Amino acid sequence: MNPRVVLVAAAGAEWEDAALAALDERAGVVVLKRCMDDVEDLLASAASGQADSAVLGLDAHGLDAGSVDQLRRYGVRPVAVVPTGVDPESARLRAGRVGLRRLVAEASVADVADAVTAPEPGDEPGDEPGSGPGEPGAAPTVGGPRLPPGLDLVALAAAAREREAAEGARAPGDTGDPGPALDGAADDAAAGRDDGDLDDLERLLDEEPPRRGTRPGRPGRVVAVWGPTGAPGRTTVAAGLATLGAARGTDTLLVDADPWGGAVGQHLGVLDEVSGLLATARLAAAGALPERWRTAARALSPTLSVLTGLPRADRWVEVRSGVLEQLLTAASTVGDVVVDTGASLEDDPGAELAGRGARNGTTLAALEAADEVVVVGSADPVGLSRLARGLVDLAEVRPGVRPHVAVNRVRSSLGWSREELADMVRGFGHLSSLHFLPADTEAVDRALVAGRSVAEQRDAALTQALAGLADDALGAAPTGALTTGAGARTVAGRGGARRRARGRLRRAAG
Secondary structure: OOOEEEEEEOOOOOOHHHHHHHHHHOOOEEEEEEOOOOHHHHHHHHOOOOOOEEEEEOOOOOOOHHHHHHHHHOOOEEEEEEOOOOOHHHHHHHHHHHOOOOEEEHHHHHHHHHHHHOOOOOOOOOOOOOOOOOOOOOOOEOOOOEOOOOOOHHHHHHHHHHHHHHHHHOOOOOOOOOOOOOOHHHHHHHOOOOOOHHHHHHHHHHOOOOOOOOOOOOOOOEEEEEOOOOOOOHHHHHHHHHHHHHHOOOOEEEEEOOOOOOOHHHHOOOOOOOOHHHHHHHHHHOOOHHHHHHHHOEEOOOOEEEEOOOOOHHHHHHOOOOHHHHHHHHHOOOOEEEEEOOOOOOOOOOOOOOOOOOOOHHHHHHHHHOOEEEEEEEOOHHHHHHHHHHHHHHHHHOOOOOOEEEEEEEOHHHOOOHHHHHHHHHOOOOOOEEEEEEOOHHHHHHHHHHOOOHHHOOOOHHHHHHHHHHHHHHOOOOOOOEEOOOEEOOOOOOOHHHHHHHHHHHHHHO
16 A cells, blocks of 8 residues: 655644654655745645645645645645634635635644545545545544534535526526426427427527526636737727627626736726736635626626736736636626637646746636637738737647637738638638728727727727627627617527537437
């Protein structure tokens, strides 16, 4: 049996000597290192891949949800010691927010070896919190009520959120019974259906569904707007798409995730001193991001909110890996999310060894999480060359992606037609759609000076071109919907999601 290798990060706490003595006395347990500094030192040691567990204080400097998640990615299971004097309920709350599952009271620190060697809840089938082999013999106490050993706070919180989402998604009068399934002939008969009902199901698919963001638990669409270096107009396009989506009645969040110099706030006249992205990072560290992400965003209209970016490019280190993913997951449950990203796709393999996120982590995370990717490039020869290389780089980051390409600043003075541009760009790779955005300098200048999105100018040529891009990236506007760019815009045809669902029904019936 291999020994269990443990890291201890006590930073000189009073319980350190007792914990080390208990670990040294336990057969099959080896203390690899005493980390004398904060959690950053612990993460650097864990990155070696030699440790199995880590013992640290619940009050350790730098302990947050991101660091706990990073420890688990290294294969290290954290055990937290609750300092004397901390209220048990507060300890449970703190542990649940950062994702800790094992707590040991300082008064019972002699049991830390049991907590280190016991399987963590979820490691083995049937392993329930507070039961199973290897649980500490004496449940830890913190000045009163007992802290259940092996308390799986993360699982309990997730189950509670799932129940709340299920209850919130029920229609009025729904008893919660999902009704008969429709898999197989027996289920069809029980449901009172036959093969002829396939046409009824198709008619249901043809009906216009409720707009995203109007029903609890209904996911929205995440759209990442990316483009190669050279300022091709990523922010202008991202702000325009978000504005058009919000004008159609969908709750829309515009996120500035550019780690090199985001300008969404300045673009839209939002000059808050507090960065929305950094506020989100702090919420994630406290474990409160899923519930409180809206407090970090600035509402510009009843359906449009913006999350401002970094105030300085050197503050990217404050956004740990996993923060943007949590935000996009939470925000897309209530509406659409448009993310303005940076240009660089370079990864940083040494980031994890240094205990920090990658320099371009927010850009890469947005592209990975996106349902749709919009690539913006310039129509001039230099811009097209960069666009061609950029699409190749994007395919390496997101294999199989079929982006929506927007060729920006198209103008007759360049000397080629749109057909010639289309032939060139389509040769760069497989695309979902191709759009040409005119060089509407006057409209863009008016928008920048006013601190507004260009899409708020209804009659601008650029706004009308962006409306077509929004149809493809965000989904076609419902019939008769008023869009910012085109007034009363009627969209013929059905959405891609309904076409795919109809195809699946036909294949299943065949």
